[in-house]
Amino acid sequence: MQLPPSRTVANIFHRALTEPGARLMVGGAADVSFDDVMDSWAKTWPDNTETIDLIRDAHREAALNGVDLMAQSPMAEGLTGLVKAIEQAEDTALCAAVRACTKASATLGTLWAREEVAARYIPQLMGDIMWDQWVRVGGLAPAGAAGEAAIAISTVQYLLSPHWAQDLHRYQRLMEAMLAAPAAEPSL
The missing domain is CATH 1.10.220 (Annexin V; domain 1)
Known part of the structure; x- marks a missing residue:
């Protein structure tokens, strides 16, 4: 696709x-x-x-x-500020961010791989703000170093932007509903 x-x-x-x-x-x-x-x-x-x-x-x-x-802005101090945000994050917050971003990428990858599910739900996902704010810029993370970099960028975004983190969780619930009930029309 x-x-x-x-x-x-x-x-x-x-x-x-x-x-x-x-x-x-x-x-x-x-x-x-x-x-x-x-x-x-x-x-x-x-x-x-x-x-x-x-x-x-x-x-x-x-x-x-x-x-x-x-x-x-999260970019106020450039890369130095982004690194500082990760270094200063509490262990639990950093782990939660990595877990949420990794899980969301894996869920998106699973949904994308199931053609019958993807064909039905990708248009709905594309209509959500997270399509442009997350999927297009690293949500669909490939295997290897590029995927790890995408997860790292999402993790920083998650740590620095609470509203974005909430939207990622909402999008995650939407994707899970799509995987669980492909015949239904889930929406959150």
Whole structure:
């Protein structure tokens, strides 16, 4: 089964995204301004100027209220900050994050491998926000080092973004319901 085109951006590996993304990974928010990030998204997402304008307005309003949203980002300190988040996580939180991300990837892989189940439910999964926030960027983790890297990235996301972690658990329950009752129409 082939992944359909993304609803959010034509190509997350577009040079306009990878160049500022690499600078963000190395130096964090100190190396890439918010305007640079938005300009890169505008280049790769030309049909959604309204959404980009809304994001710009939200950042501008926050700045007027003395809040630096870039400083609150998980990427504020780049790779150093991400590593620090893992190092400072309590053992139980880190284990829970790894377990949740590994289990969700395995469940997605199992669902994907069962063609009759996948054919029926993948469209429903694609309609969920977690399709773009997780599946497309590492949820369907291949065997080997690439899959381990995908699980590691998901683990960091899980640790740093409680709302994302809650969405992953919700998505996990949805996938489990699909596997358990392929004839039904589960929804959460």
